[in-house]
Amino acid sequence: MLITLLTACSASRPAPVVGVHARGQIKADGRHYVVAKGDTLYSIAWQAGTDVPTLARHNRIPAPYSIYPGQTLRLDVPGATRVVYRVRRGDTLSIIAHNTGHSVADLATLNGLKPPYRIYVGQPLNLRAHSATADEGQVSSSAVPRTGPGKTRINPSRTAGTSTPAKATKPLAPAPGKAYAGSGVQKNAAVNATIGWQWPTAGPVITGFSLAETGNKGIDIRGSRGQAIKAAAAGKVVYAGNALRGYGNLIIIKHNDDYLSAYAHNEVLRVKEQQSVSVGQHIADMGSSDTTDVRLHFEIRYQGSSVNPMKYLPKR
Missing domain, CATH: 3.10.350.10 (LysM domain)
Structure with missing residues (x-):
């Protein structure tokens, strides 16, 4: 038996x-x-x-x-450029995070590291992926911190202590006519922006969007604890939780096959996964989860690539 x-x-x-x-x-x-x-x-x-x-x-x-x-x-999907940093003597995860514009939690998540975050010389560490233009073979100099005292030099070489951009492999079955790359994505997203977007909350924008590798992939809006966070457009909640480090209490809403929006650092989540929401619906309360002060981090992604929310939100 x-x-x-x-x-x-x-x-x-x-x-x-x-x-x-x-x-x-x-x-x-x-x-x-x-x-x-x-x-x-x-x-x-x-x-x-x-x-x-x-x-x-x-x-x-x-x-x-x-x-x-x-x-x-x-993970080597078409249209993405992978940046790898090779650990050198004297490095710690905290030093690498500081010198490459990441948080320790972000690097730990990207590389599956757990406390106490032990690393070894020569170990490749994956940095945050970004979309590349179709003819882009390396990260631009503006996309990474410049060399300076105590800074880690980031360049396309494959020597220890440097980051290496690697072209993605050929897609297995790419969808015809779809663009996934940097400036191309920005243009296509602007052309295809047929969703009626609205501001997710009131307050000044304290950090803007940046296409740089280590830049902000959305906008940050200052407010008060408990302030209402609203759905920027109608859709379905595909994520509601706090397991993605660096985002705190996070909500991701799918609006259609191309667009997602994300709402991070919330105090309270008021919707559940698979729940349909309407534009302007109260979905969360503003907070400071996984950040240093009370704010909303808001992102819009088009076909998986970060785009500037200011190009979609109405002027105010």
Whole structure:
């Protein structure tokens, strides 16, 4: 009987992953992600800087995009440039984070590191991915910090202690006519912006959008604790939680096949995953989760790439 039970268990398919928490581990090569319990393609795609259809197509995952703990996914999706930093003697994760414009939590999440964040000389660390233009072969000098006293030199060479941009591999089955690259994405997004956007909350913009590798991928709006955060457009909640480090209590809303919006650092979340929301609906209360002061970090992504929210929001 015991042998029969063991045989039945080994033959059964693992339970599908539920939730949308990016808790898995990025392998040392920076190109592969090992799925953890709680992951879905939405959380992994958000972390990798791509969109769900592209990530699914690149890994030959059919709809409804079921993934399983322990499954390895390829992150070298078409249109993305991967930047890798190789650890050198004397480095700590805190030093690397400071010198490359990341937070320690951000680097830890990107590389699947856990406290006390031990690293070793020569170890490749994946930096935040960004979309590249179709003919872009390296990160521009404005996209990374300049060399200075105590600073880490970032350049396209492959020597230890440097970051290396790597072109993505050829897509397995790219969708015809779709653009995923930097300036091209910005132009296409502007042309296809048919959604009726509104401001997610009141208050001054204290940090603007930047296309730089280490720049702000959205805008930050100052306000008061408990202030209402509203859906910038109608859609469905595909994420509501706090498992993506650096975002605190986060909500991601899918508006259509191209557009997502995100609302980070909230005090209270007032919607649940898979819930449909209307434009202007109260979805959260402003807070300071995973940041130093009370603010809303707001992002819009078009086909997985960050775009400037100020180009979509009405003037005020």
